[in-house]
Amino acid sequence: MxxxxxxxxxxFLVLCLSIQVALADDLPIKITNVWISxxxxxxxxxxxxxxxxxxxxxxxxxxxxxxxxxxxIEIHLSLxxxxxxxxxxxxxxxxxxxxxxELSPGGYHLMLFNPGKQFVAGDKAMLVFTFADGSAxxxxxxxxxxxxxxxxxxxxxx
Numbered sequence: 001m002x003x004x005x006x007x008x009x010x011x012f013l014v015l016c017l018s019i020q021v022a023l024a025d026d027l028p029i030k031i032t033n034v035w036i037s038x039x040x041x042x043x044x045x046x047x048x049x050x051x052x053x054x055x056x057x058x059x060x061x062x063x064x065x066x067x068x069x070x071x072x073i074e075i076h077l078s079l080x081x082x083x084x085x086x087x088x089x090x091x092x093x094x095x096x097x098x099x100x101x102e103l104s105p106g107g108y109h110l111m112l113f114n115p116g117k118q119f120v121a122g123d124k125a126m127l128v129f130t131f132a133d134g135s136a137x138x139x140x141x142x143x144x145x146x147x148x149x150x151x152x153x154x155x156x157x158x
Contacts, residue, residue, distance in 0.1 A: 027135050028056030029095065034141040036112065037105075038121045046119065048073075048110040048127065048141055049103045054095040061132040062093045069125040071114035078106050087111075092132070105146070119143045 034050040054060045065073040075090040093108060095101050103109050123143040130136045
């Protein structure tokens, strides 16, 4: 009898995971071009970039990004004020309906703190983007040298 319970439990878990994956594919937000900038040895934090496309007719709010490979991830915005460049931590980031936000050098980006290892070009790390409605998207990000990363046209909301 214990084997049957174990089998039922395993089947239940597989079904739950399958439903979760299917729901993630149906989310109105598409996250593409995800990459982490390679940094010199012993440099922390790292920066990550991506394209977030909201395909719905309502705004989506990114409230957190997490990873098993980093102790903490923050959403940041680079600004220039009075001739001084600085970064500001953002509590969340809203993606307007039917719009795309680029996380890119010099604009919105992610700061990844305390990597669990030295990441070099070619490595991969899992990032989990969590939205205000409770939905989450897991994406594998490639580590790339900044000068070889794909350049994208940047769109930022006003």
